[in-house]
Amino acid sequence: xxxxxxxxxxxxxxxxxxxxxxxxxxxxxxxxxxxxxxxxxxxxxxxxxxxxxxxxxxxxxxxxxxxxxxxxxxxxxxxxxxxxxxxxxxxxxxxxxxxxxxxxxxxxxxxxxxxxxxxxxxxxxxxxxxxxxxxxxxxxxxxxxxxxxxxxxxxxxxxxxxxxxxxxxxxxxxxxxxxxxxxxxxxxxxxxxxxxxxxxxxxxxxxxxxxxxxxxxxxxxxxxxxxxxxxxxxxxxxxxxxxxxxxxxxxxxxxxxxxxxxxxxxxxxxxxxxxxxxxxxxxxxxxxxxxxxxxxxxxxxxxxxxxxxxxxxxxxxxxxxxxxxxxxxxxxxxxxxxxxxxxxxxxxxxxxxxxxxxxxxxxxxxxxxxxxxxxxxxxxxxxxxxxxxxxxxxxxxxxxxxxxxxxxxxxxxxxxxxxxxxxxxxxxxxxxxxxxxxxxxxxxxxxxxxxxxxxxxxxxxxxxxxxxxxxxxxxxxxxxxxxxxxxxxxxxxxxxxxxxxxxxxxxxxxxxxxxxxxxxxxxxxxxxxxxxxxxxxxxxxxxxxxxxxxxxxxxxxxxxxxxxxxxxxxxxxxxxxxxxxxxxxxxxxxxxxxxxxxxxxxxxxxxxxxxxxxxxxxxxxxx
Amino acid sequence: xxxxxxxxxxxxxxxxxxxxxxxxxxxxxxxxxxxxxxxxxxxxxxxxxxxxxxxxxxxxxxxxxxxxxxxxxxxxxxxxxxxxxxxxxxxxxxxxxxxxxxxxxxxxxxxxxxxxxxxxxxxxxxxxxxxxxxxxxxxxxxxxxxxxxxxxxxxxxxxxxxxxxxxxxxxxxxxxxxxxxxxxxxxxxxxxxxxxxxxxxxxxxxxxxxxxxxxxxxxxxxxxxxxxxxxxxxxxxxxxxx
Numbered sequence: 103x104x105x106x107x108x109x110x111x112x113x114x115x116x117x118x119x120x121x122x123x124x125x126x127x128x129x130x131x132x133x134x135x136x137x138x139x140x141x142x143x144x145x146x147x148x149x150x151x152x153x154x155x156x157x158x159x160x161x162x163x164x165x166x167x168x169x170x171x172x173x174x175x176x177x178x179x180x181x182x183x184x185x186x187x188x189x190x191x192x193x194x195x196x197x198x199x200x201x202x203x204x205x206x207x208x209x210x211x212x213x214x215x216x217x218x219x220x221x222x223x224x225x226x227x228x229x230x231x232x233x234x235x236x237x238x239x240x241x242x243x244x245x246x247x248x249x250x251x252x253x254x255x256x257x258x259x260x261x262x263x264x265x266x267x268x269x270x271x272x273x274x275x276x277x278x279x280x281x282x283x284x285x286x287x288x289x290x291x292x293x294x295x296x297x298x299x300x301x302x303x304x305x306x307x308x309x310x311x312x313x314x315x316x317x318x319x320x321x322x323x324x325x326x327x328x329x330x331x332x333x334x335x336x337x338x339x340x341x342x343x344x345x346x347x348x349x350x351x352x353x354x355x356x357x358x359x360x361x362x363x364x365x366x367x368x369x370x371x372x373x374x375x376x377x378x379x380x381x382x383x384x385x386x387x388x389x390x391x392x393x394x395x396x397x398x399x400x401x402x403x404x405x406x407x408x409x410x411x412x413x414x415x416x417x418x419x420x421x422x423x424x425x426x427x428x429x430x431x432x433x434x435x436x437x438x439x440x441x442x443x444x445x446x447x448x449x450x451x452x453x454x455x456x457x458x459x460x461x462x463x464x465x466x467x468x469x470x471x472x473x474x475x476x477x478x479x480x481x482x483x484x485x486x487x488x489x490x491x492x493x494x495x496x497x498x499x500x501x502x503x504x505x506x507x508x509x510x511x512x513x514x515x516x517x518x519x520x521x522x523x524x525x526x527x528x529x530x531x532x533x534x535x536x537x538x539x540x541x542x543x544x545x546x547x548x549x550x551x552x553x554x555x556x557x558x559x560x561x562x563x564x565x566x567x568x569x570x571x572x573x574x575x576x577x578x579x580x581x582x583x584x585x586x587x588x589x590x591x592x593x594x595x596x597x598x599x600x601x602x603x604x605x606x607x608x609x610x611x612x613x614x615x616x617x618x619x620x621x622x623x624x625x626x627x628x629x630x631x632x633x634x635x636x637x638x639x640x641x642x643x644x645x646x647x648x649x650x651x652x653x654x655x656x657x658x659x660x661x662x663x664x665x666x667x668x669x670x671x672x673x674x675x676x677x678x679x680x681x682x683x684x685x686x687x688x689x690x691x692x693x694x695x696x697x698x699x700x701x702x703x704x705x706x707x708x709x710x711x712x713x714x715x716x717x718x719x720x721x722x723x724x725x
Numbered sequence: 726x727x728x729x730x731x732x733x734x735x736x737x738x739x740x741x742x743x744x745x746x747x748x749x750x751x752x753x754x755x756x757x758x759x760x761x762x763x764x765x766x767x768x769x770x771x772x773x774x775x776x777x778x779x780x781x782x783x784x785x786x787x788x789x790x791x792x793x794x795x796x797x798x799x800x801x802x803x804x805x806x807x808x809x810x811x812x813x814x815x816x817x818x819x820x821x822x823x824x825x826x827x828x829x830x831x832x833x834x835x836x837x838x839x840x841x842x843x844x845x846x847x848x849x850x851x852x853x854x855x856x857x858x859x860x861x862x863x864x865x866x867x868x869x870x871x872x873x874x875x876x877x878x879x880x881x882x883x884x885x886x887x888x889x890x891x892x893x894x895x896x897x898x899x900x901x902x903x904x905x906x907x908x909x910x911x912x913x914x915x916x917x918x919x920x921x922x923x924x925x926x927x928x929x930x931x932x933x934x935x936x937x938x939x940x941x942x943x944x945x946x947x948x949x950x951x952x953x954x955x956x957x958x959x960x961x962x963x964x965x966x967x
Contacts, residue, residue, distance in 0.1 A: 118837065120835065173834060173835055
C-alpha cells in the first residue's frame with residue numbers, strides 16, 4: 103500500500119463561455135480507496151475553493167456552474183488524490199475560461215435533396231448548439247460541413263462561415279451521402295461532428311452521359327469508314343505493309359525447267375549454241391546494231407560521265423525486263439571496271455589533243471578498240487567479228503567508253519566524258535594497229551584511245567586543246583559490216599562551233615589484212631544533217647603515217663595514189679569528208695606546227711580533249 | 726463537389742454601402758486602416774463621415790470587430806511563440822495577471838454582467854482598453870528587437886502589426902463612438918507605468934515580456950468580445966448573423 107499516485111492531465115472545457123468542466127486523470131490508487139478533490143483559486147485572491155460539483159460531468163471531473171464561473175479570470179486548479187496512506191497533489195493548472203471554449207456540435211442538421219431539373223443538389227441546414235448564445239453575440243460561431251458517400255472513407259470538408267445553411271452540388275446520381283456539421287467559436291476549439299445524416303440522391307441521367315453517347319457513335323462511324331477505306335484499298339495497303347518478295351528470274355532460263363530437274367535441259371538452256379563462233383566470216387556475226395546513246399551534255403566531268411553512263415543505260419536498256427534480277431544486264435559497275443582496265447591498256451590517253459580528223463582509220467580503230475574492250479569483257483576474243491557480238495551482248499559498253507578513256511588520264515582540266523577523240527591515223531602505226539587488233543597490249547600504253555573521237559569544230563587551236571570539248575558519240579555497230587558505225591555528235595562545250603556537225607556517220611567496212619580499216623561513210627540517219635559531201639567518198643584508206651605528221655588517206659578512187667601533196671590538206675579533206683569536221687581541221691592544221699610544240703605537253707593533259715592534232719599525233723609514235 | 730459560396734454575412738451590407746457612397750467608404754477605410762497622418766486625417770475623416778449619413782453603423786461595427794478579432798489572434802500567436810522557447814515554469818515567478826496595468830478598469834466578469842452593460846459603456850470600455858495599450862505596445866516593440874529570444878524577429882513583426890491594427894481600430898472606434906453618443910466618447914485613462922526598460926537580465930526581461938503579452942491577450946479578447954456584442958446588438962435588421 104502506498105500513497106496514491108499523482109493525478110495528471112487536468113484539462114478543462116467550457117461549452118458556452120458560461121460554465122466549464124475540468125477532468126483529470128487519476129494516478130495509481132496505491133491499493134487503497136482513493137478520493138480526489140479539486141481545489142481552485144481565483145486570481146487576485148488567496149482563497150481556495152473546492153469543486154462544487156463532482157457529479158454532473160462524470161467521474162474524475164469537476165463541473166463549475168455559472169455561479170462560480172468568472173471570465174477573464176485565471177483559475178488556479180489543483181487536484182488532490184487522497185487515500186489512507188496519504189495524499190498527492192497534482193500540478194496546478196492555470197485556466198481562463200474564455201480560452202477553453204469548445205462548443206457542442208450543431209443541432210438539427212437537416213439535409214434536403216432538391217431536384218433541380220437535371221442536377222439535384224443538397225441543401226444542408228442546422229442550428230447552433232442550444233447552450234451557445236450566439237444571438238446576443240456572446241459567442242460567435244463558424245461552421246463546417248463535411249460529407250461523403252456511404253461506401254467511401256474520405257470526407258470532403260467545406261467551410262460554411264457563419265451561415266447556418268449550405269448547398270452542395272455535383273452529386274453522384276443515385277448515391278447515398280452522409281452529412282455532418284461542426285462549429286467553432288472565433289477563438290476556441292472545434293466542436294465534435296454532429297451525428298451523420300444520411301440522404302439518398304435520386305437517379306438522373308446527366309447530360310455528360312449523352313455527350314459520351316454521341317462521342318461513341320461518332321467514333322464508331324469513323325471506325326466503319328476507315329474499315330471500308332482499308333477494304334477498298336486493301337491491296338495497296340497490303341503492298342505497302344508487306345512488300346512482295348522479288349523472285350529470281352534469269353533471262354533465258356525457264357523456272358519450270360529448273361524445277362523439273364532435268365539437268366540436260368537446264369544445261370542446254372544455259373549454253374548458247376553458237377558460242378564460241380567458229381566461222382571466220384566475221385561479217386556473219388554482225389547481226390545487230392549497237393546503239394549507244396549518249397545524252398548531249400556538254401560539260402562532263404568524271405562523275406557526271408558516270409551519270410551519263412547511267413542515262414545511257416537507261417535509254418537503251420530495253421533488253422532487260424522489269425524483273426528485279428537484273429545483274430546480267432545492268433551492272434554498269436561491272437562494265438566500268440572492265441572498261442577502265444581496257445582503257446588503260448589501249449588508250450593513248452593524254453596525248454590526243456589533235457583535231458578531229460575524220461580519220462577513218464581512227465574511227466575504225468577506235469571502234470575496234472571499243473570492240474576489243476568489249477571483247478575483253480566477254481572472254482577476250484581478239485576478233486573483230488567477235489567483237490561485234492560482244493558489242494551486241496554488252497550494249498552498254500559503248501556508252502561509258504568515253505568515260506573510260508578519261509579515267510586514266512590525269513588532267514588538270516576536266517576531262518569530259520563522252521568526248522570522242524578523233525584520233526588521227528597517224529597514231530596508228532601498223533604495228534600498233536596490228537598489235538591492237540590482235541590483242542590489246544596491256545603494255546601498249548601508247549595505244550590510242552579506242553573510243554575517243556574528238557572533232558574539234560573550233561578552228562582555234564586553243565580550243566582544240568581545250569578540255570572542255572565534248573563530243574558525244576553514239577556507236578552503232580552494224581552487223582552486216584564488220585564495221586562499227588560511229589555516230590558521234592559533236593558538241594563543243596564552249597567553243598564557238600562554227601560548223602557544228604552533230605552527227606557523222608562513218609562506217610567501218612572491214613579491216614583488211616593490212617591493218618587498214620576501211621571506212622565507209624554512211625548517210626546520216628539522224629536528224630543532224632551532215633554534210634553529204636563526204637558521201638562522195640566512201641572511205642578513205644589510211645595508207646600510212648608519213649613523216650610530215652600527215653595522215654595519208656586514200657580515197658577510193660585514188661586508192662593507188664598516195665597523195666602526199668599536202669598532207670595536211672589532204673588529210674583535211676579526207677578527214678573532213680569522213681568526219682565532217684572540216685572547218686575545224688583547217689585551222690588546226692595550220693597551227694599544227696605550233697600545235698605540235700604545244701600539243702605535246704598538252705596532250706598529256708588533254709586526255710579527254712578528244713582532239714588529236716595530226717601533227718602531234720604524228721609525233722606520238724616517237725614517244 | 727461544387728459549392729456555391731455565398732458571400733459573407735456582411736457582404737450585402739457592404740455592397741449596399743458601396744453602392745451608395747463610395748467616397749465615404751473609401752475615406753472611412755482609409756481612416757480605419759492607416760492612421761498614418763493621424764490627427765489631420767482623422768478630423769477630415771470624421772468630417773466626411775459625419776457628412777455621409779448613410780453609412781450604417783452595423784457595417785462599421787462589423788469591420789471593427791473583424792479588426793479586433795485579428796488583433797486577438799495576433800496576440801495569441803505571440804504568446805504561443807513566446808512559450809515555445811520559454812519554459813512554462815518560469816511563469817510561476819511572474820506577477821499575476823491581476824497586476825496588469827489595465828486591471829483598474831472594471832469590466833464585466835460574466836455573461837450576465839456583460840449583457841447588461843449598455844452599448845455606450847461597452848464602446849467606452851473598448852476604447853479605453855485600446856487607448857491604454859498604445860504605450861505598452863511601443864515599449865514591447867522597442868524591446869522585441871533586442872529580445873533574448875530565438876524568435877524575436879517574428880515576434881517583433883507581429884508586434885508591429887499589432888500596433889497598426891490597434892491604431893486603425895482606435896480611429897474607427899472613434900468614428901463609431903461619435904455616432905453613439907457622449908457616453909461612448911468617455912475614455913478611461915489607463916496609464917502604463919512599467920517604463921521603457923523591461924529589466925536587466927535575461928530572465929527578467931523575458932518574464933516581463935511574457936507578462937505584458939498575456940495582459941495584452943486578455944485585453945484584446947475583451948475588446949473583441951465587446952465589439953461583437955455590440956455588433957449583434959446593432960444587427961437588428963439581419964438577425965441571421967447573430
